[in-house]
Amino acid sequence: MPARRPLSAAALAVACLAAAGLVSSGAIAAAAAPAPSAFVRTATYPVFQNVPAGVDPAAATVAEISTITDDGTVVYTDALGKRIGFLDVSDPVNPVGTGTVELAELGHADDQPTSVAAYGDFVLVVVDETGGDFVNPKGRVDVLRASDRSVVRSIDLGGQPDSIAISKDGAYAAIAMENQRDEDFTPAGGKTGDLPQLPAGFVQVLGLVDPADPAAWTVDAVPFVDETGAPIPVMAAAGLDTPQDPEPEYVTINSRNELAVTLQENNGIAIIDLPTLEVTRAFSAGSVAVGGIDVTKDGRIDLSGSIPATPREPDAIAWIGDDRLATANEGDWKGGTRGWTVFDAADGAVVWDAGNTFANLAVQHGLHNEDRAAKKGAEPEGISVAEFDGVPYAFVASERSNFVAVYDVSDPASPAFRQLLFSTNGPEGILPVPERDLLVVSSETDDAAAGVRASVNVYAFGDAAAQAPAGAAAQPSLVSEVVGGAPIGWSALGALAGDPTDASRVYAASDAVLSPATVYTVDVSQTPARITGSLAISEGGAPAALDVEGLAVAEGGGFWLAVEGANGAGNMLKRTDATGAVVDRFPLPAEIAAHVGKWGFEGVTTTGTGADLRVWAVLQRPLWTDPANPAAGAVEGDDVARIGRLDPATGAWSWFGYRLEHTAVAGDWLGLSEITAIDDDTFAIIERDKLNGPAAQVKRVTRVDIPADAAGLAGLAGALPMLEKSTAVDVLPALRATGGWTQEKLEGFAKAADGALYAVTDNDGLKDATGETVFLRLGQADEVFPGDEEPQPGEASLALGVSTVAAGGTVSVTGAGFVPGDTVRFELRSTPLALGSAEADGAGALSFSAKIPATTAPGAHHLVAIASDGSEVEAELTVTAAPGGSGGGTGGGTGGTGAGAGADGSLADTGFDGGWLAGAALLVLLGGGAALLVARRRREV
Numbered sequence: 001m002p003a004r005r006p007l008s009a010a011a012l013a014v015a016c017l018a019a020a021g022l023v024s025s026g027a028i029a030a031a032a033a034p035a036p037s038a039f040v041r042t043a044t045y046p047v048f049q050n051v052p053a054g055v056d057p058a059a060a061t062v063a064e065i066s067t068i069t070d071d072g073t074v075v076y077t078d079a080l081g082k083r084i085g086f087l088d089v090s091d092p093v094n095p096v097g098t099g100t101v102e103l104a105e106l107g108h109a110d111d112q113p114t115s116v117a118a119y120g121d122f123v124l125v126v127v128d129e130t131g132g133d134f135v136n137p138k139g140r141v142d143v144l145r146a147s148d149r150s151v152v153r154s155i156d157l158g159g160q161p162d163s164i165a166i167s168k169d170g171a172y173a174a175i176a177m178e179n180q181r182d183e184d185f186t187p188a189g190g191k192t193g194d195l196p197q198l199p200a201g202f203v204q205v206l207g208l209v210d211p212a213d214p215a216a217w218t219v220d221a222v223p224f225v226d227e228t229g230a231p232i233p234v235m236a237a238a239g240l241d242t243p244q245d246p247e248p249e250y251v252t253i254n255s256r257n258e259l260a261v262t263l264q265e266n267n268g269i270a271i272i273d274l275p276t277l278e279v280t281r282a283f284s285a286g287s288v289a290v291g292g293i294d295v296t297k298d299g300r301i302d303l304s305g306s307i308p309a310t311p312r313e314p315d316a317i318a319w320i321g322d323d324r325l326a327t328a329n330e331g332d333w334k335g336g337t338r339g340w341t342v343f344d345a346a347d348g349a350v351v352w353d354a355g356n357t358f359a360n361l362a363v364q365h366g367l368h369n370e371d372r373a374a375k376k377g378a379e380p381e382g383i384s385v386a387e388f389d390g391v392p393y394a395f396v397a398s399e400r401s402n403f404v405a406v407y408d409v410s411d412p413a414s415p416a417f418r419q420l421l422f423s424t425n426g427p428e429g430i431l432p433v434p435e436r437d438l439l440v441v442s443s444e445t446d447d448a449a450a451g452v453r454a455s456v457n458v459y460a461f462g463d464a465a466a467q468a469p470a471g472a473a474a475q476p477s478l479v480s481e482v483v484g485g486a487p488i489g490w491s492a493l494g495a496l497a498g499d500p501t502d503a504s505r506v507y508a509a510s511d512a513v514l515s516p517a518t519v520y521t522v523d524v525s526q527t528p529a530r531i532t533g534s535l536a537i538s539e540g541g542a543p544a545a546l547d548v549e550g551l552a553v554a555e556g557g558g559f560w561l562a563v564e565g566a567n568g569a570g571n572m573l574k575r576t577d578a579t580g581a582v583v584d585r586f587p588l589p590a591e592i593a594a595h596v597g598k599w600g601f602e603g604v605t606t607t608g609t610g611a612d613l614r615v616w617a618v619l620q621r622p623l624w625t626d627p628a629n630p631a632a633g634a635v636e637g638d639d640v641a642r643i644g645r646l647d648p649a650t651g652a653w654s655w656f657g658y659r660l661e662h663t664a665v666a667g668d669w670l671g672l673s674e675i676t677a678i679d680d681d682t683f684a685i686i687e688r689d690k691l692n693g694p695a696a697q698v699k700r701v702t703r704v705d706i707p708a709d710a711a712g713l714a715g716l717a718g719a720l721p722m723l724e725k726s727t728a729v730d731v732l733p734a735l736r737a738t739g740g741w742t743q744e745k746l747e748g749f750a751k752a753a754d755g756a757l758y759a760v761t762d763n764d765g766l767k768d769a770t771g772e773t774v775f776l777r778l779g780q781a782d783e784v785f786p787g788d789e790e791p792q793p794g795e796a797s798l799a800l801g802v803s804t805v806a807a808g809g810t811v812s813v814t815g816a817g818f819v820p821g822d823t824v825r826f827e828l829r830s831t832p833l834a835l836g837s838a839e840a841d842g843a844g845a846l847s848f849s850a851k852i853p854a855t856t857a858p859g860a861h862h863l864v865a866i867a868s869d870g871s872e873v874e875a876e877l878t879v880t881a882a883p884g885g886s887g888g889g890t891g892g893g894t895g896g897t898g899a900g901a902g903a904d905g906s907l908a909d910t911g912f913d914g915g916w917l918a919g920a921a922l923l924v925l926l927g928g929g930a931a932l933l934v935a936r937r938r939r940e941v
Contacts, residue, residue, distance in 0.1 A: 038388070039406060039421060039439055040465035041472045041739040042092040046424075046453040046693060047078065048446075050085050050097030062454040063442035065163070065429040067118040069146045073098065075123050076429065076442050076456060077113035084113050084125055086149075092438055092458045093467050093739075101149050103127060106142050114139075115164040117173065120211050121146050126175060130160045134182040137199065141175065141206070143214045153214040157204050158221065165251045165259070166208075172274045173206040174259050176248040177221075181265065183333075193333055195265060196245035200225045203248060203261055203272060222277050224248075224270065238282035240266040241311075241334070254319040260345065264332050267311040269325065271345060283348025285312040285327060288337050292356040292486060294363075294373040299515035299545070301368050301489025303360070311335030316430075318385040318394070324351060324412040326394055328383040336376035340383060340396050342412045351413050362401040364480050364487035365420050366763060367771045370513070372400045385409065386432030388461050393418070395439065397427040402771045404430065404441055422475060422772040424455040424741050437464035450768035451692050451744065471737030478522070478760070478775040480531035488531050490520055492765045493773060495551035495562070495603070495674070496748025496758060503754035509548040509561070513765030516543035519551065519559055519580065522775075524758060529775050537561070539574075539582040546574075549747070550604030550617060550674070558583070562604035562617050568596030568627060573604060573615060573646060586615075586646055589653055591715050595635055597627035602747075603674035605683070607708070614708075615646040618658070618685065620671040623716075636720055638662075641672050643685075643704070643723070645712055654712025657720040661698060661801045661812060663689060670698055674749045678785045681707045684728060684749055686759075692744035692769075694880065697802050699746045701729040701759070701778070703785055726814075728784050730803040731759060734776050741770050755781040796844075796873045798865050807882040808854035813838075815846045815865060815873070822868050826850055828877075829862045854882055 048057045055061075063085065066076040072090035083100040103111040108129065115126040123146050129138040137160030143153040159177040166173045179201040183193040200223070207218035224235050224246040231243035240246070240263065249264040258280075259272040270282040287309040295305035313335035314327030325345045329337045339354030362368050362378045372379065382397035382404075394407040394415060402423050407415040426445030433440060439459040446454040460468055480488035492513035499505040504525035510518050521533035537544045550562025557578035565571045568588060575584035588596065599621035607614050619642045622634035634640065639660040644653050660670045667690075674686035682705050689698040704723045713720045735742050745762035752758065757778040763771045778784065801812035818824055818840035826835040826848060833856070838848040850863060858881045864874040 038393075038418060038465075039459040039461050040468040041421065041457065041475065042460045042465075042468045043095050043458045044424060044740050045087060045095040045097070045456045045458070047076070047085055047087075047097075047455060048448070048453055049694075050087065050100060051081065052083075052100055052102065055081075058448035060446050060448075062444045062446050063429065063456050064444045065115045066431045066440055066442045066456065067116050067123065068431060068433050068436075068440065069118045069123065070120075071146075072436065073146070074431070074440055074456060075116050075118065077116050077125075079112040079114070080446065082109070082112055084116060084123075087456055089436075089438065089440065089458055092436075092460050092464065093469070095456065095458060101125075101144065106151055106154075107140070114162050115175075117164045117166050118146065119166055119170065119173070119208070122152070122214060124164060124166075124173060126157075126161045126164050128160055134180070134185070134197065135199070137177075137179045139177070153217075155206070155217070155219060159199065159201065159204075161204070162248070163250045165253050167253045167257050167274065168255050169257070170211055171208055172253065172257060172259075173208060174251050174253060174261075174272075174274065175204045175206070176251045176261055177202045177204050178248055180247065181245070195242035195247070198229065198245060200229065200244060201246050201248045203251065203259065205259075205272075205274060205277060220277055222272055222279065224279065232279060234279050234282050235270070238268055238270075239284040240268040240282070242266055246270070250314075250316045252317050252319050252325075254322045256322050258322070258345075260317055260319065260325050262314045262317045262327065264313050264315055264330075265334075267313050267335060269314070269317065269327070269343065269348065281346075281348075283343075285314050285329070285341070285343075286348075286350065287311050287335070288341075288353055288355075290337055290339070290356050290359075293338060293359050293377060294368065294370070294489075297370060297372075297374045299370060299513070301363060301370070301491070301514065303356075303363065303486045303489065307337070310337050312337050312341060314341070315381050316383040318383050319345075320385050320392060320394065320409050320412045326383055326385060326409070326412075328380040328396055330379055330381040330399065331376045336379065338377040338379070340380050340394075342409075342415065352415060357417070358396065358398070358405060360487050361405055361417070361420055362398060362403065363489050364482070365403065365476055366478065366480075366491050366493075366773045367398070367401040367403055367766065368489060368491055369400045369766045369771070370491075371766070376400070382428050382430040384430040384432055386434050388432075388434050388437065393432070395430045395432060397423070397430050397441065399426055399428065400766075402427060402443075402766065404439075420476060421457075421459055422740055422770065423457045424770055425452050426454070427457070434461075437461040447768070451695075452768055452770075453693060455741065457740070469737040469739045471734060472739035474528070475738050475740065475772070475774070477528045478531065478773050479528050488520070488534050489514075490518075490531055490534070492762055493520070493760050494547075494549050494745075494747045494762045496750040496760050497551040497553055497559070497605075497676075498750040498752040498758075500553055500753055503752050503756065506750045506752055506758055507551060507553065507559070508748060508760060509551045509559075511549060511564075511762065512545070512547035513767070515545040517546035517548045517561070524752065524756070524777075535580045537576060537580045537582065541581075544582060549600075549602045551748075552604045552606050552615075554606070555609055555613060560604050560606060560615055562601040564600045564602065564620075566598060568593030568600065571596060571600035573601070573617060575648075584648070586648065586651060589715065592623065592642075592653075592655075595623035595625070595627060595716075597621075597624055597630060599671060602672055603676070603686070605675050605677040607677050607680045611649060613648060615648055616675050616677065616683065617644050617646070618642070618672040618675045619644070620673065621669065622660075635716065639670075640720070640722075642720070643675065643683075643706075645706075652714070654714055655720060656704075656706060656710070656712050657722040658685065658704065658725065659722060660687065663698075664810070665689075665691065665695075665697075673745070673747045676749045676751055678703075678751060678781050681705055682785055684751075684757075684785070685725070686746055686749055688744075688746050690744060693741050696732060696735070696742040696744065697804050697806075699730075699732045699735055699742075700727050700803075701731060701749055701784075702726060703728040727799050727801075729757075729778055731776065731778070732803050734778070735761070735774060738772075738774060740772060743772065743774055744769070751781050757781055757784060796865070796867070796871070798863075798873045798875045800863065800875050800877060803876070804878040804880060805852055806880050807852055807856045807858065809852055811850045811852060811863065811877065813848040813850050813863065813865075815840070815848075816844060818844045818846060818865075818867060819869075820844050824848075824868075825866045827864045827866065828852065828856065829864055829874075835863075852879060
């Protein structure tokens with residue numbers, strides 16, 4: 001192997017970049033040190049893993065509202081599946097689905113659960129039986145025995161129900177009877193969807209007079225209108241929109257047994273005294289004007305916009321103590337103010353309002369949803385308040401930006417933001433469980449075709465958080481600074497590059513989600529890493545809308561950009577100056593571009609300086625015979641991508657081949673996402689699949705070596721030199737160690753000036769994605785990419801193409817350092833399963849395709865190569881359940897031991913002390929090291 005030479009990096013003109021605003025200056029306020037995380041995510045459980053046997057796991061299934069029984073079973077509503085589900089969270093790192101109850105078995109196939117509440121040994125399931133007949137609303141409460149899930153009583157509610165709450169003393173259950181409007185109906189004199197639409201809603205109160213005997217429970221309706229349909233006096237005087245049609249939405253009860261209920265479409269709140277069943281007061285939630293927000297869907301995060309005085313129209317509501325009320329101001333037909341509010345419950349006076357701060361939390365954490373900018377923004381829908389370790393916290397959920405904001409509300413007049421928790425899409429149910437030091441968040445958005453699956457998210461507090469996966473406490477791992485009173489807007493980071501002179505600084509770039517294209521400065525000396533500056537890219541004197549998929553620092557200041565086009569001809573390498581203005585353009589050669597479809601440039605890096613400068617880029621997928629019809633085949637094979645080397649002085653390209661791993665998963669493909677020079681002839685390449693969540697299998701950084709004098713292919717004619725690759729970092733364990741939804745797009749990789757390695761995921765601007773960005777610290781280059789990769793004499797090594805495979809799947813195995821000509825056997829351990837054998841070639845190398853038996857238990861295993869002399873070398877392999885086999889009995893989430901759990905929730909017996917998560921804890925995040933897939937350990941037997 002040629003001797004390693006230090007990478008000749010271009011010296012960055014830091015002063016020029018500072019002048020351009022990219023490098024932070026004194027104008028940026030110093031950020032406060034991040035507070036320790038009080039709540040840490042322990043697991044994310046996709047509820048499709050808990051559907052009944054015979055139900056297609058791809059069928060729509062959700063988790064909306066949840067409750068928890070005394071034995072630690074979360075019960076969640078699944079309106080789309082028309083069932084309720086049961087999830088054991090007694091081990092919060094490894095939730096286990098324990099089945100469902102189908103509402104068709106209790107009533108009618110069209111019944112939908114709207115809410116649920118645990119009460120002693122009972123679970124009260126609120127069921128909407130209306131079936132779209134809005135003028136004849138109907139519903140019931142089914143009282144199930146928690147121990148055997150049998151129905152012990154069904155209570156007719158006399159209308160269409162929504163939420164339920166149980167009083168702290170267990171004396172009452174109250175249900176908001178919404179009798180919701182038909183959004184397609186036009187009332188006399190009104191517009192489509194307008195109020196009033198009768199019958200009027202009310203509140204149904206259950207007197208739980210004997211907790212052990214549901215048959216003795218009483219039922220009393222509390223109306224908001226009189227016998228004539230006119231609003232009762234307290235409602236008529238409240239200043240509501242249409243008090244004769246109150247539309248009650250969400251209920252909460254304080255320790256004095258006062259019930260507060262939101263009247264969302266009426267922009268109001270009513271208070272009911274439960275012992276007397278009297279509506280004691282009602283008030284308007286009022287309107288508020290909000291500035292400093294993005295209100296236009298234009299691909300820009302522009303925080304100079306505002307909305308005029310707008311009705312709050314609160315959805316969820318929660319008591320803070322007995323005298324204050326907190327509302328999530330989601331909005332409905334006329335309103336929504338992108339925040340939450342604290343009211344004085346005595347008179348409805350506003351004690352505190354979030355203004356733009358809730359919306360800007362989304363911006364600061366990369367969760368801004370541009371598709372919702374012109375509508376209701378982050379759209380807070382759920383809210384709950386509970387005390388943990390003596391501190392009252394408010395939890396506010398963003399339906400559209402997929403997070404829960406946590407506030408200390410010890411002083412309700414001045415809530416203090418404490419942390420942001422990422423969730424899966426559409427968090428709705430917020431369930432604090434202080435007695436178990438848990439927070440459970442259920443999400444309602446599910447689209448299997450897009451890879452978006454509804455889930456139950458579990459978070460632990462305080463000491464319980466010590467059980468969390470190793471990487472969970474590191475999230476959020478990237479946030480932006482507040483500059484001039486507003487956070488730096490960012491999203492969809494598709495590229496990463498190290499600053500060659502400052503080890504504390506890397507750069508990131510947004511892709512086509514945002515316009516103009518923007519390069520961000522990231523301070524990696526802080527935890528979480530912080531975006532401290534931004535530089536808009538311009539071309540021809542105008543802001544440039546570019547799909548930047550690769551980024552490298554250019555010699556003398558500025559950047560190289562790999563710009564992906566909608567077709568082959570649109571792919572181009574561009575160089576900017578230090579102000580971000582494009583000054584050079586290098587298109588993809590026409591004969592290559594003619595065979596590139598929508599998958600073009602992904603990554604750019606440089607080696608050398610001056611006349612020796614070379615610019616490298618990768619094409620994500622193969623060259624297609626017909627780019628409009630990839631099914632027609634590829635020019636060089638379906639699994640061959642290209643790495644290009646450009647001499648910018650001459651414009652000449654030369655090309656090398658990279659063989660992608662093959663996938664047999666329907667609809668999936670593997671491609672390249674990044675190239676980063678480690679030194680002048682060693683390159684890091686990101687190779688990944690298109691899968692996310694528990695289905696994700698390939699997220700890795702590979703190594704290829706290309707000597708500086710290596711001859712590439714100039715165009716299409718001739719033999720394409722194929723590169724040998726090896727896995728340097730299997731990033732999948734690090735992504736899983738966040739305890740959240742495993743992200744699909746591992747896109748950016750960078751080497752900093754001190755050799756530290758970083759990677760980032762692209763959140764796609766929340767398009768068919770959770771929006772969570774994972775910024776990873778993956779160790780040091782000299783450890784991950786050592787100068788001598790050759791096995792020492794007598795030392796064998798083994799590498800797997802993937803670290804995770806479904807039972808019944810195939811794993812590609814490569815080895816080196818074996819005795820030439822030796823026959824090497826392969827086994828899957830602990831209980832040995834023979835997989836076959838391969839013969840080492842004259843150089844001691846071998847390759848083998850290992851078919852994993854379909855009966856293999858999910859969990860952590862070892863794939864072992866056994867030489868004829870009995871010596872062994874092994875690599876760790878996680879086996880997940882075969883596709884479609886998760887069923888309704890048990891199932892691991894994507895956090896914790898998750899997908900690696902056996903039927904009893906434990907790891908598969910492998911003879912290894914602990915699961916992959918323990919390995920991730922030691923190798924990946926907290927120690928800053930890399931999870932190396934290459935195994936060199938030998939064991940004599």
